[in-house]
Amino acid sequence: MNKTANWNYPTSVRFGVGRIKELPELCKSVGMLRPLLVTDRGLGSAPITTAALDSLKEAGLSAALFSDLKPNPVESNLDAGLAAYRAGKHDGVVAFGGGSGLDMGKLIAFMSGQARPVWDFEDIGDWWTRADPRGIAPVIAVPTTAGTGSEVGRAGILTDERSHTKRIIFHPQMMPRIVISDPALSVGMPAFITAGTGMDAFSHCLEAYCAPGFHPLADGIAVEGMRLVKGALVRAVKQPGDLDARADMLAAAAMGATAFQKGLGGMHALAHPIGALYDTHHGMTNATLMPYVLKFNREVIEERITRLAAYLQLTNPGFDSFLDLVLQLRSDTGVPHSLAELGVDDSKTMLIAQMAVVDPSAGGNPRTLTEANVAQLFGDAVHGRL
Structure with missing residues (x-):
């Protein structure tokens, strides 16, 4: 094409x-x-x-x-x-x-x-x-x-x-x-940057799609953005000269930023203070946090994620198959499983929790963020407890 x-x-x-x-x-x-x-x-x-x-x-x-x-x-x-x-x-x-x-x-x-x-x-x-x-x-x-x-x-x-x-x-x-x-x-990007930025685009689409509120325009853009990432990100990481994959990822990035006018959520609410305190790569931080925030929000997004999984043509579409997709994307692109692998420890847990709940992205999370539940969520992500 x-x-x-x-x-x-x-x-x-x-x-x-x-x-x-x-x-x-x-x-x-x-x-x-x-x-x-x-x-x-x-x-x-x-x-x-x-x-x-x-x-x-x-x-x-x-x-x-x-x-x-x-x-x-x-x-x-x-x-x-x-x-x-x-x-x-x-x-x-x-x-x-x-x-x-x-x-x-x-x-x-x-x-x-x-x-x-x-x-x-x-x-x-x-x-x-x-x-x-x-x-x-x-x-x-x-x-x-x-x-x-x-x-x-x-x-x-x-x-x-x-x-x-x-x-x-x-x-x-x-x-x-x-x-x-x-x-x-974008062809010359190192694999780490291709993976981190690509998963950032995915996180923008995913958090916008899950944010509460009525915005079908944003939802439609978000689900197609995730379909593009699903088909292109691993190719862009492993075959850096694949211009077709690079084009799909550029489009998905713009789609994510357009969709998140609807809102973001817990991934970004945590990634912002973590990046400020530990100077981590923003996209890679979001990618590492992704399954933990998904699991945290499961009770209020399961029906929505099931619809998304069907659109993405996943086998046995549902929350579990979508979580498996996220974990596979992370594995295939070299995303760490825990924040500890990004150099983040739990010594500032309560500070990060305090900063996260007042972050502008926090209000878009489908489940209310409190200092107590964010501290637990952050600890799980630091130590890889999924």
Whole structure:
């Protein structure tokens, strides 16, 4: 099947192998003549980044690179990015890479014309209305991993080092103007990153599907996203040059981020404090937590999961066959069975429980999270008690 297309949902998406060549003209189309390409340290000197930067310069654009980002970006990274943006008199951002590069690119563009501190725009109530929309620069997003789906999101995650918490900064106009989803850019990802980001996409779809509330649009997107991951993730990990599998995973990542407008849940509520305190890979943390949170929620999601298992054409569709699928996906892609294997211990159990129950994702969990039951859930995941 020819997997090349232009979509206009939830923003303008140019999807297909080789679409990165359109980057210079797309920058010009949104009035961006001095773009700042923002990515993470690992990608800063990668051939795909160098090629993208060179293409911008060859097209006559005054482009520059900013890549001083931690895997879990912090406020000082944002400050450095804003300094680079202003020093170069840039007029827009190319957010390039995985979740950290995409989020930081959007945050730099958002904060480039704001007078208030970034924490004033946390995703609480109507805090986003505090922002001056005239101070938000345009963004073109170019994902190189298939996981976070941040390229089609209206928020960025930033770690507050003072409280060791991940905070969500939100504004409707943080949505990139244009997305270039080129499966060829994800071919060079290490297996660990392919697996972790791919399972993150799966977790977005799964938690959105299980979140309470009436949102059949999100549910439909979520179940098809999970079908794509089921068929493509193991191939993408074990056959990294399989562009068909890479395309399906890129689509599933965008679908997960679109679906989770409905909500997330316990996986993310725990993964956020764990990542902030232990600096673990976000997607791999979600993947490790997945079966434990599923089991925790079983009593209230079993009927829904049975419908999902039937859609996924599992043998004897039901909760158990779906849990077996999750465990098989984890095994086949090298996901650890316990958090201990990610370097997480139980010395901060109560702190993590306290942070998890107030995380913005907690409210979307289908079963109410309390400090006591989250502490038990976390302990099970640390020690591999399923």
